Amino acid sequence: MFSKTDVLLFFSLFYLLNANSAKLDIVRQFKILKGYPLDSQLNFTELATEYGYTAEEHVVTTEDGYILTIFRIVRGRNCQGPLRKPPVLLMHGLFMSSDLWMDSGPGAGLAYLISDECYDLWAGNVRGNYYSKRHTNLNPNTIEFWNFTVQEMGRYDVPAMIDYITNYTSSETINYVGYSQGGCIYLVMCSEQQSYCEKVEVAILIAPGSRLTYTKSIPFRVLTDIYEISAPFLIEIGIYQALPWGGIVQQLASFICKDNETADTTCRDVLDKLDSPHPDSIETETIRVLFGHFPAGTSIKSMLWYNQALNVDDFQKFDYGPVINAEVYNSTTPPSYNLSATTNPTVVISGRNDFLSVPPDNEWLVNQLPNVIEHVVVEDPLWNHFDVPWSKLTSKDILPKITDYLYRYSKPGRG
Incomplete structure (x- = not known):
């Protein structure tokens, strides 16, 4: 399938990319x-x-000193009227970055589509992905830098973004659209810092990751098990991050998936195995593009939290074991996140065929939240997890509900 020249090219590029960032261009x-x-x-x-x-x-x-990169599209190319307020913060999922909202192009990527509806669109990046690997004091090559999970993303990252956006735009509030882990860390924020939850007019949580008890993706369960087993060894040899951008997995995936034939067969099959098949939903060209940005990296400790989340019937903090739990939490077991603290209007959007954020867990979450104004189940019975960022059908299947609620909780701003 690949020539000797292609293989040599891949490893040459991998060496150059990791040897000197100045050679990136x-x-x-x-x-x-x-x-x-x-x-x-x-x-x-x-x-x-x-x-x-x-x-x-x-x-x-x-x-706590993490330096995050966030992006803004002030006005969409197709926005003809005045911008609406407040700004919209769009948050990505696990192993992803703000780029996922662009991978499927202007006709389908939510960053394009929402900004085209005349919203001041901001796209965040949590600590640990390739846009947010800096710190005021900590060296990214140390274990101290990578000592975080969704707890710190929700406790520190999202509040910092809200503060920055509201200060920069002179807006008292924002609207929030969180996908998968982006929904999870919003719920963490509300539990840990409810005052920031109150700065959100409406939260639209798409395929939100919270309780993961009934997740059906076997590859994802196996992946977290592998990290659970190998974490002591990896940390011993100085590896603290999982599936980083520029790492061997991402570079190999990008290399294999650059060609139309392998993108439409091998690479599509990988996505189908991780989630579930949805024929004719994600374009082959989008698959060729997305692996240039995915996976984008996180901490090994985050993967340990996900492994725990898959094996408990709850949405709870990191489990350090009885002894350390007692020191950290004053309890031998980790406490549950306080979902009742998410008191502002909340919309949940989910799919029937999602193997990662599955219907039973979504129903459980909806029943825990005190102010769900609608739980939208996408009509397409095959709609799954990866359709949210990458399907060519987003403008038809989920955008109308997103913009409907953004409109309800927005008002016209400047021209």
Whole structure:
């Protein structure tokens, strides 16, 4: 399937990319010459520019010192009227970054589509992905930098973004759209810092990750088990992050999936196995592009939390074991997150065929939250987890509900 030249090229590119970041542009141009799709090599602002959108890059520093990169599309290319207020914060899922909202192009990517509806669109990046691997004091090569889970993302990252956006735009509130882990960390924030929850007019949680008891994805369960088993060894040899962008898995996936044939067969099959099949939903070109940005990395400790979440009938904090739990939590067992603290209007959008955020867990979450104004189950019976960022059907299947509720909780702003 691959020639000896192709294999040598891949390992040469992998070496160059990891040997010296200053060579990134050279490597990128070389990759494009070898058939990698252009969009797979572009970052958020470059993708926006390519399609006639204007994007800004902003830097946010959290209370505990993590330096996060977030992006803004001030006005969509197709926005003809005045912008609506408040701003909208769009948050990605596990192993993802803000780029996932661009991978399927202007006709389907939610960053494009929401900004086209005249919303001031911000796309966040949590600590640990390739846009947010800096700290005011900690070295990213140390275990201290990677000592985080969804707890810290919700406790520090989202509040820092809300503070920055509201200060920068002189808006008292925002609207929040969180996908998968992006929904999970919103719930953590409300539990840990309810005052920030009150700064959100409406929260739209799409395939939200909270309780994961009935997750049907066997590969995801196996992956978290592997990290659970191998974590002591990996930490011993100085590996603290899971599936980083630029790592061997991402680089190999990007290399294999750059070609139409393998993208439409091997790479599509990988996505189907991780989630569930949905024929004719994700374009082959989108698959070629997305593996240039995915996986984007997280901490090994985060993977240990996900392994725990898959094996308990609850949505709870990290389990350190009875002894350390007693020191950290004053209890031998980790406490549950306080879902009753999410008191602002909340919309949950889910799919029947989602193997990661499955219907029983979504129903459980809806029953725990005190102010769910609607639980939207997508009409398409095959709608799944990866359809949210990458399906060509987003403008038909989920955008109308998203913009409906954004409209209800927004008002016209400047022209």
